[in-house]
Amino acid sequence: MFKAMKLKVKKNKVLLIALILLIIFSLNFFQENVKGFFYSISSPIQVWFWQTGDSIADFFSIIPKALVLEKENEKLNMQNLELLAEINSLKEIKEENFFLRDALMVGLEKDFRMEVAGIISKDIGQDSIIINKGSKDGLSKDMPVISGQKAVIGRIEEVYDNRSRILLISNKNSFFEAKISETETAGLLKGNGDGKALLDLLPKNENIKQGDLIVSSALSGLFPSGLLVGWVEEVEKGDADLFQKAKVSLFSRINNLEQVFIILDF
Amino acid sequence: MFKKIIILIPVFYLLAVLHASFFAHFGIFGSIFNLIGLLVILINVFIPEAYFGIISAIIGGFFWDIFSANFLGYHVLILLLIAIFIQLIIKKYVRASFI
Numbered sequence: 191m192f193k194a195m196k197l198k199v200k201k202n203k204v205l206l207i208a209l210i211l212l213i214i215f216s217l218n219f220f221q222e223n224v225k226g227f228f229y230s231i232s233s234p235i236q237v238w239f240w241q242t243g244d245s246i247a248d249f250f251s252i253i254p255k256a257l258v259l260e261k262e263n264e265k266l267n268m269q270n271l272e273l274l275a276e277i278n279s280l281k282e283i284k285e286e287n288f289f290l291r292d293a294l295m296v297g298l299e300k301d302f303r304m305e306v307a308g309i310i311s312k313d314i315g316q317d318s319i320i321i322n323k324g325s326k327d328g329l330s331k332d333m334p335v336i337s338g339q340k341a342v343i344g345r346i347e348e349v350y351d352n353r354s355r356i357l358l359i360s361n362k363n364s365f366f367e368a369k370i371s372e373t374e375t376a377g378l379l380k381g382n383g384d385g386k387a388l389l390d391l392l393p394k395n396e397n398i399k400q401g402d403l404i405v406s407s408a409l410s411g412l413f414p415s416g417l418l419v420g421w422v423e424e425v426e427k428g429d430a431d432l433f434q435k436a437k438v439s440l441f442s443r444i445n446n447l448e449q450v451f452i453i454l455d456f
Numbered sequence: 457m458f459k460k461i462i463i464l465i466p467v468f469y470l471l472a473v474l475h476a477s478f479f480a481h482f483g484i485f486g487s488i489f490n491l492i493g494l495l496v497i498l499i500n501v502f503i504p505e506a507y508f509g510i511i512s513a514i515i516g517g518f519f520w521d522i523f524s525a526n527f528l529g530y531h532v533l534i535l536l537l538i539a540i541f542i543q544l545i546i547k548k549y550v551r552a553s554f555i
Contacts, residue, residue, distance in 0.1 A: 207514070312480040
C-alpha cells in the first residue's frame with residue numbers, strides 16, 4: 191500500500207511539471223505582453239547593469255590593446271591631418287553648395303526623421319539588442335537602426351509598448367543589398383553571426399580590394415542608400431565559384447554604443 | 457521545498473538580467489559566462505531533492521527565455537533535459553558517502 195501511495199505522489203509530481211511546461215508554452219500566445227511586462231519592470235536595473243558592464247569592459251579592453259596603441263596613435267595622427275585637410279576643402283565646397291542652392295531657389299533636402307533610443311541589453315548569441323523605445327514612441331517592425339556616425343546597425347524585429355528588439359546586421363537571419371562605394375558593385379550582405387558579415391554574390395569580374403568601403407543600397411528597400419556598413423576585410427574568389435564574396439569588417443560595434451537612432455521614414 | 461522555490465525566483469530573475477545586460481559585455485569567442493546554467497547544474501548535482509532540481513531548471517529557463525530572442529520554453533526544455541540527465545547519472549552511478 192505504501193508503495194502504491196509513493197507511486198501516486200510521484201505520478202502527481204510528474205503531472206504538475208507537465209502542467210507547468212504546458213502553461214509556459216501557452217504563454218507564447220501572449221509573448222509580447224509577457225516579455226513587455228518583464229522588460230518594463232526591469233528597465234532601470236538593466237540600464238544600470240548595461241552602463242556598468244560597458245565601463246568595466248572598456249577598461250579591460252584597453253589592456254591587451256596597450257602594445258599596439260602607440261603605432262595606432264601615430265597612424266591615426268597622420269589620418270587626422272589628412273582628414274582635417276579634407277574637411278577644410280569640403281567646407282569650402284559646402285559653402286559654395288549653399289550659395290548655389292540659394293541662387294537656384296532649391297530648398298534643402300529633408301533629413302531622415304529619427305528617434306533616439308538607448309540600448310538596455312544584448313543577446314550575444316543571437317546578435318540582437320533591446321532598446322528602450324517601442325510602439326508608444328512611433329516605432330514599428332523593419333525600421334532601420336543606425337549609429338550616430340550613420341553606420342547601419344540593424345532593423346527592428348519585434349516591437350513592444352516601451353521596448354524593441356533589434357536584429358543586428360551580423361545576425362544570420364539578416365540580409366540586404368549593399369554596394370562597394372567606389373565601384374558601385376552591388377552584392378548581398380549576409381550576417382555571419384558573432385558580429386561578422388559577408389558580402390556575397392559579387393560579380394567575379396569586378397576588382398574588389400581589401401579596405402574597399404561598403405555602403406547600403408536602397409534597392410532592397412530596407413535601408414536608405416549611402417549609409418556606412420563596413421569595409422572589405424578579405425576577398426574570397428574560388429575558381430569554381432560563379433561569384434566572389436568578401437568578409438566584411440562592420441562599422442557598427444555595439445559593445446561601445448549606448449544610443450542608437452531609428453529612422454522613422456526615408 | 458516551497459520556501460526554497462520562492463527564493464529561487466528572484467535569484468534567477470536577477471541572474472537573467474545580469475546575463476542580458478552585464479555579462480553581455482564580456483563575451484569570449486561569441487559566448488558569455490552563463491550563471492543560470494551553472495546554478496541549475498550545481499543545484500541538480502549538490503541538492504538531493506530531485507524535484508527541486510527540476511523546478512529550478514524550469515524557473516531558470518523561463519527567465520532566460522524572457523531576456524533572449526527565443527520563444528518561451530526553449531531554454532526551459534534545454535535546462536530540463538540537463539537536469540534530468542544529471543539526476544539519472546547521480547541515481548544510477550553515484551553513491552553518496554556520509555562516512
